[in-house]
Amino acid sequence: MAAPRPLPVRLSGVIMPASIQDLEALRALTALFKEQRNRNLDTIGVAVDLILLFRELRVEQESLLTAFRCGLQFLGNIASRNEDSQSVVWLHAFPELFLSCLNHPDKKIVAYSSMILFTCLNSSRIKELEENLNIAINVLEAHQKHPESEWPFLIITDHFLKSPELVQAMYAKMSNQERVTLLDIMIAKVMAEEPLARDEVPVFLSYAQLFASTFVDQCKIVLKLTSEQHADDEEALVIIRLLDVLCEMTANSDLLGYLQVYPALLERGVDLLRLVHVSGLDSTSIFSTCGYIKAEGNVSNVAEGFKSHLIRLIGNMCYKNKDNQDKVNELDGIPLILDSCRPDDRNPFLTQWVVYAIRNLTEDNSQNQDLIAKMEEQGLADTSLLKKVGFEVEKRGDKLILKSTSDTAQP
Template structure:
C-alpha cells in the first residue's frame, strides 16, 4: 500500500531514524547497519516517495556520506549496499537526483577512478550516468567526461580486464550522440586526459563500434586536429636543436590522433568519411617522407632498427624504444596512406605529384621500430597501383639495381626480407 495512505511517518523515515541511532560501526552492529540500508534500498524501488524522503534528509545524508567516503575500513558489503541505496534513490527522479548529487557529487567524482577498481566502481558510474542523462544537474557534461576518462586511465594502469557497463554507457553518450558538444568538452580536457580519450576511442573502433557509430563530426574534428598538430611529432627528438626541452605530450597526442585515424579510415563503417579528406592524405604523406629523411640524417628515434643485435630476442639493447612516440609511427602513417589510397583516384594523383612511391618502397625493409611496416607498405603500393595506369607504369619502368640494403640480410648472408622490383622487359 502507498505510504501516503498512512498518517504515521513513512517506513523509510523509520529506518533512517533507526540508522542514525546506531552506535559507531563495528563487528557487533554491522548487521544492523546492513539491515537498515537494505530496507531503504528496497523501499526506493517500491515508491518514489521514499526516494524523496531519503534525498531530503540532510542529517542522514551527512552521516551516510561520512560512512561511505571518510571511513578507511568500511566493510565491502556495507559499502556496496550503501551505494546501491544511493543508486536506487535517483532512478527516474530528477528531484532526488539533484539533492543526492548535492550531497555526494563531489565525493563520487573523486572516488570513481581511485584504485583499486571494483564492483563499487560501476555503481558510482551508474549514479553519474543517470544524473547526466536526466539533465537534472546543470553543467554535468564536462565533469562526466572527465570521470569516464579517468576511470579508463585507471583500467589501463591496473591492466584490468573487468568490463564496467556504465563506463561504456558514459562514453557512448559522448562519442555516439555528443557530436559538437563532445568536441567542446574534449578540448577542455588536460592533454593527458585527451590522450586517454583517444585511446578509448581506438579501443572502441577496434571492437567495431559495439554501441553505435562514432559521431561523424567527432571524426572530422579529429582529422582537423591531426592536420594542425602533426608537425609536433617532428620535434619530439630529445636532441633536437630547435626544441631541446619540448614537452612530449603534444607529440603523444598527435600520435594518439593518428591511431584513431588509422583505425577509422580502414573500417567499412567509416572509410567513406575519408574519401574527400585529401589534405589529410597530403599531410600524412609529407610526414612519412620527412620522417624517412630525418632518420637518414643521423642516428635518432626515427632511424630504422634493422641490425641483428637490435632485433634479436637475446639482444642486450633496452626495449625502451617501444615506449617512444616513434614506435610504430611509420607503420601507422603507411597504414593511413594505404587506406586513403584505396579506390581514390585523387589521392593516387597526389601520390604521383609528391613522389611518394620511392618512400613507400623504402618502407618495405625490416624495421623493429615499426612492426608490420613491410606488409602495410606492400598494401599501400597495391592500392596506389589499383586502377591507376600511371603508377603501374612507374612500377613497370623501375630497374633492378640489386638487393635492397638490409643489415640483417648482410649479416646472415640471406636473400630475404626486402621487396624486389623486376625490370621491365623491352
C-alpha cells in the first residue's frame, strides 16, 4: 500500500480537499480492517484524531465529508465483534468524538458515529454516560431528527432502557419534546408482541414508578389545554403521553400489580377525569364533547382520546382489585364514568372503555352493583349502556338486583 499522504493544508486561507487517491486509500484501509487478521490497534488513536480534525474544519466539500464518513466506518469496522478494539476505540473516542458527531448536520456521519457507540457500549460504559448526559440526550435527538436510522433507536432500546439510573437522569435533563420521544419509545416497547423478559421486569417497574410519580405530581398541567390557544403547550403534551404509557403499563400483567397500589394514582385519575368532564361542558374547551365533524376540517387535536384513556386507566386499575373498586365508589367515580358515555368524536372508543371500566368496577362487587341498580331506577343510568356492560336491573320485592345477562357484549 502507498505511504499515507499528508493531511489537507491551508493555502491562502483555503482548505484543499482530499484527493481521490486519499479517499480510495481510506476506503481500501476500511475494507482491510473488516478482517480480524489485519487489525492494528495502534491506528485507532490516529483515526480518531483525523475524524476530530475533519469535524473541526467544519467544511461541506463532498470529498472531505466522504473522508469523514470513511474514517467513522473504519472505526466501526475495527470495533465490530472485537472487545479489545472496542476498548481502545472507547479510550480514544469517548467523549469527544461522540459529542462532535452525534449532532452533525450530515445524517450519514450521525448514523456511523451511532453505530460506533452502539458497538462499544456495555454495562460499565453506560455508567460513564451518566456523567456525560449530553451524549445520551444527543442520541435521542438523533432519533428525533433521523427516525429512519436504526442505530440511535437501537442504542436507546438495547442499551439505555436497560439502565433505569441513566434513563431517570436523562429524563430530568431532557426538554419536553425529548421526553415525549422517550415516552413513545417506552410505549412501543411495552406494546411489543414479545413480552418483557424476566430480567426486564424489575427495570420497567422502576420506570413505572418514575412515570406514576410524575403523573401524580403534575397531571393537572394538562388543564392548560382548556383552550385552543394553549394546544401546543409542551408540558401538557408530556402529561398526555405519560397517561398513554400508564395505560399500556397497567395492561401488562407484570406491571399491573405494582401500579394498582401506587399511592394516589387512582385518586388522581378520577379527580382529573372529573375536571376534564366539567371542562368539557364548555363548548369552547378543547375537552368539549364533539359529536360531529366540523365543516372546516378535522376535529383531531392534541387532547384526542384523553378522556377515553383516563377511563381506561381507571378500569385497568380496578381489574380484579376490590380495594380500588371500592375507592372509585367512595370518590363518586361510577356516576362520573357513566355520565361520560356520550358520542364524542374527540374520544374514539369512549363507549367501549366505559363498558370495560364498569365491568371491572362491578365484578364480584355487590356494593357497586347495588349503586348502579339504584341509579338505573332513578333514571341516572342509561339502560342500554347497562345491557352493553352485560347487566340488567331486576326488582325482587323491595330490592333491586343488578344481574348478569347471558348475552354479554364484548368490549
